[in-house]
Amino acid sequence: MTIDIKKKMDSAVHVFLMIVAAVSILITFAIVWVLIADTVKFFSHEEGGGFPLSIIRFFTETEWTPTFLNKQIGIWPLVNGTFMIALISMLISVPLGLIVAVYLSEYASWKVRETVKPWLDFLEAVPTVVYGYFALLFITPLLQKILLNFGIEMQGMNALSPGIVIGIMILPFTASMVEDSLKGVPQDLREASYALGSSRLRTAFLVVIPAAKSGIISAYLLGFSRAIGETMVVAVAAGMYPQITANPLEPIQTITGYIVQVALGDLPYGSFEYLSIFAAGFALFVITLIFNSIAVYLKSKSMGY
Amino acid sequence: MQIEEKKVGFDINYYIKKVKFSDKSFELFGLFCIFLVMTFLFAVCLDLLLDGLVRIKDKNFYLSFPSRFPQEAGILSAWVGTIYVMAGATFWAIVLGVPTGIYLEEYGGKGKIARIIEANISNLAAVPSIVYGLLALGIFVYRFGFGESILTAGLTLGILMLPVIVVSTRESIRRIPISIREAAYALGATRWETIFHHVLPYSIGGILTGLIIGISRAIGETAPLITIGALTFIAFLPTPIWESFFEMLKSPFTVLPIQMYNWVSRPQEEFHTNAAAAGFVLLVLAFLMNAIAFYIRFRVRRKYQW
CATH class of the missing domain: 1.20.5 (Single alpha-helices involved in coiled-coils or other helix-helix interfaces)
Structure with missing residues (x-):
């Protein structure tokens, strides 16, 4: 009798746990559904020109002004700003992350690693709005002073300083993933290289890194996608001026920055401005999804050992 | 040659x-x-x-509401709001995250459902946080009608923390040796009894560490809360929980990072001073939580040596 009840309890718990675990799938569906539903509404809204026209305008116009009286809905200025920030941050994060990862995985003693790691964790835990403050009120004035010596003027809002700050901000994230893939390289390869008389430096760069190539690229793609989705640093320090430009010293706006700017105002539910942040968010979601998928694919390929 | x-x-x-x-x-x-x-x-x-x-x-900084005058403005409503919101987020993260972790590690095995859920969790971890804000705005605020409330904010941050909690739960459960489980089974315990009486108590340290790390990340999250329309100027406290639980859940709120963002985006320099002070409070919180997590991890590592 009691055994019977116990068994029933057990399977009831099993079903309960499965249902709770399935909630995460529901969340994913909810995200995709809400983004698509409101993006569809955005494209069929009369202020955007109705269904087929609005999509064409979305991809062909060169200005993004859904909140103005004269509504232009070309997504490219926002994409331009987003990618510029992400590229600048990768210029910092790729070399620095690789060096830090190689050092931690190939050189550092256990003691050094155990001291450094918690601080890197803390670097990752610092709220992003704090980094925004730092970019706006420390890095920007500093860069302005330095660049003025070369006769270059930089504006108070620009893409460069948030880009640099994001680059260092995502460093612990990318470096630890790169380190993991370096550690995944079998010890045999290293020892074979040492046996041939290679130094640690040669081994690291000519044997270990090439062997861990796809894992490293995958780590950087995830870092890139994180830089694309980063919000508060750019909302504080990059300005609110969506434009197509290649000059990192000018104010720009990213997709995330736009969403913050519009969300700060009081939005009537279902208005064109309200819907526009979902269209922008959907574009952001698709872009990050593409990078994440390539990263996951590369990572699955790197499991060859 | x-x-x-x-x-x-x-x-x-x-x-x-x-x-x-x-x-x-x-x-x-x-x-x-x-x-x-x-x-x-x-x-x-x-x-x-x-x-x-x-x-x-300045002691008054912690005890006064935001104000038009920078010298009088404080973070009272912000830190109280942060406590309420984080309590909600922690609740949802535990309720959703720990069972998911247990399911994936103890029941799911290599089954199809488990693999789908697993892939899904890692996808969720890579979604930009502001997209969670859009989810909350579109679904919780308007379609469910929760409004711009503590309930919505807690749910949003709880969902945001979910992947961290699931991963840390799984990792700490995985570290429990199989012999513990087999000993319990040999004495006639069911699977659930084994988990509840043996596996969970041993892995609680790891789960707690993950939870604290998750909270320390979520406490500084600004973007999703701005998206759901957290107000930046709140000169009152939420309805206290001891007066009415549901009124509390429905209260509008502000949190520390949003208050800081509001101050940093103003042109006056005096407000930047306030922003720096609020940011420093956030930094101290993040540091303390990471230190606690580090300490627990250290303790657990020493206590259980399998």
Whole structure:
């Protein structure tokens, strides 16, 4: 009798746990559904020109002004700003992350690693709005002073300083993933290289890194996608001026920055401005999804050992 | 052939020295890069401390509401709001995350459902946080009608923390040796009894560590809360929980990072001082939580040696 009840309890718990675990799938569906539903509404809204026209305008116009009286809905200025920030941050994060990862995985003693790691964790835990403050009120004035010596003027809002700050901000994230893939390289390869008389430096760069190539690229793609989705640093320090430009010293706006700017105002539910942040968010979601998928694919390929 | 040609001027000792030198230089360079990153972190902390020192020392800063006058403005509503919101987020993260972790590790195995859920969790972890804000705005705020409330904010941050909690739950459960489980089964315990009486108590340290790390990330999250329309100027406290639980859940709120963002985006420099002070409070919170997590991990590692 009691055994019977116990068994029933057990399977009831099993079903309960499965249902709770399935909630995460529901969340994913909810995200995709809400983004698509409101993006569809955005494209069929009369202020955007109705269904087929609005999509064409979305991809062909060169200005993004859904909140103005004269509504232009070309997504490219926002994409331009987003990618510029992400590229600048990768210029910092790729070399620095690789060096830090190689050092931690190939050189550092256990003691050094155990001291450094918690601080890197803390670097990752610092709220992003704090980094925004730092970019706006420390890095920007500093860069302005330095660049003025070369006769270059930089504006108070620009893409460069948030880009640099994001680059260092995502460093612990990318470096630890790169380190993991370096550690995944079998010890045999290293020892074979040492046996041939290679130094640690040669081994690291000519044997270990090439062997861990796809894992490293995958780590950087995830870092890139994180830089694309980063919000508060750019909302504080990059300005609110969506434009197509290649000059990192000018104010720009990213997709995330736009969403913050519009969300700060009081939005009537279902208005064109309200819907526009979902269209922008959907574009952001698709872009990050593409990078994440390539990263996951590369990572699955790197499991060859 | 090449070797023979070189042989005339080739000094093996010199070559070894050169290789050793470049090896050593890279080691120093690596240390230097880490030092650079640490300097950055240190500069952030110091910058906020120096900029905000006047307000950090000021007791009234913690006890007054935001105000038009920078010298009178404080973070009372912000830190109270942060506590309420984080309590909600922690609740949802535990309720959703721990069972999911247990299911994936103990029941799911290599089954199809488990694999789908697993892939899904890692996808969720890579979604930008502001997209969670859009989810909350579109579904919780308007379609469910929860409004711009503590309930919505807690749910949103709880969902945001979910992947961290699931991963840490799984990792700490995985560390429990199979022999513990088999001993319990041998005594006639069901699977659930084994988990509840043996596996969970042993892995609680790891789960707790993950939870604290998750909270420390979520406490600084600003973007999703701005998206759901957290107000930046709140000169009152939420309805206290002891008066009415549901009124509390429905209260509008502000949190520390949003208050800081509001101050930093103003042109007046006096408000920047407040922003720096609020940022320093956030930094201290993040530091404390990471330190606690570090300590628990250290303790657990020493306590259970399988």
